[in-house]
Amino acid sequence: MSTNFSLPDVSDPMERHPKAPAPGDPFRLHHDLCHGCGVNAPGGLHVTVYAGEGFTTTAEMKVEEWMLGGPGVIHGGVLTAAFDEVLGTTPLIIGVPVVTGHLEVDFLKPIPIGSTLHFEAEVAAKERRKVFVRAVARLDDSDEPVATASAIFIEIDLRKHYAKYYDSASQSRL
């Protein structure tokens, strides 16, 4: 399948889930070995995503030496993984578990090792099982975006989707 990020003319109605974290509170880890959020993931990103107002979230990530791509700057794949984590957690604000279907990233400025990235994301629309999410990343000393991302996530039944792999998923909070 080939696609691109194009918002539907009209979104299905969306509501903040009653059990979503309050603004400023973190989403709970789903697995401590998750590459994106797991506290015990070797070489993981260790990103915590926080609920914002409405359908928004925020997150931060310190850009460490091991994330290096070009000399002194972040690798584009590491940044893409960070966006996947932030964007992919955001639909939980409407109570929808998802997997990534399509993810686009625009790399606007080099991102230096040693800086801290600040992410802001929002669920922009939902159409049947598709959840459209956008995010922007900035450096701590600037309001100027250094990267943006847009993604289409697909709503899943967690237990059915991961049934075949359940041994390794058994520690997950499904």
Ligand SMILES: CCCCC/C=C\C/C=C\C/C=C\C/C=C\CCCC(=O)SCCNC(=O)CCNC(=O)[C@H](O)C(C)(C)COP(=O)(O)OP(=O)(O)OC[C@H]1O[C@@H](n2cnc3c(N)ncnc32)[C@H](O)[C@@H]1OP(=O)(O)O
């Ligand atoms: C890693 C997290 C998992 C942990 C689970 C445990 C607990 C989690 C709880 C909450 C999660 C918390 C945090 C998550 C944090 C980060 C998120 C990281 C997410 C990932 O990193 S996850 C890995 C990469 N990801 C995959 O591993 C997906 C592989 N893939 C598939 O598993 C199937 O391909 C699937 C299920 C996507 C679809 O299959 P399907 O048969 O169920 O659905 P179907 O084809 O009928 O499509 C239904 C509608 O989606 C549209 N659609 C389909 N595919 C599309 C695409 N690619 N692009 C755009 N639209 C697409 C169709 O066009 C149709 O749209 P329409 O309604 O308009 O017809």
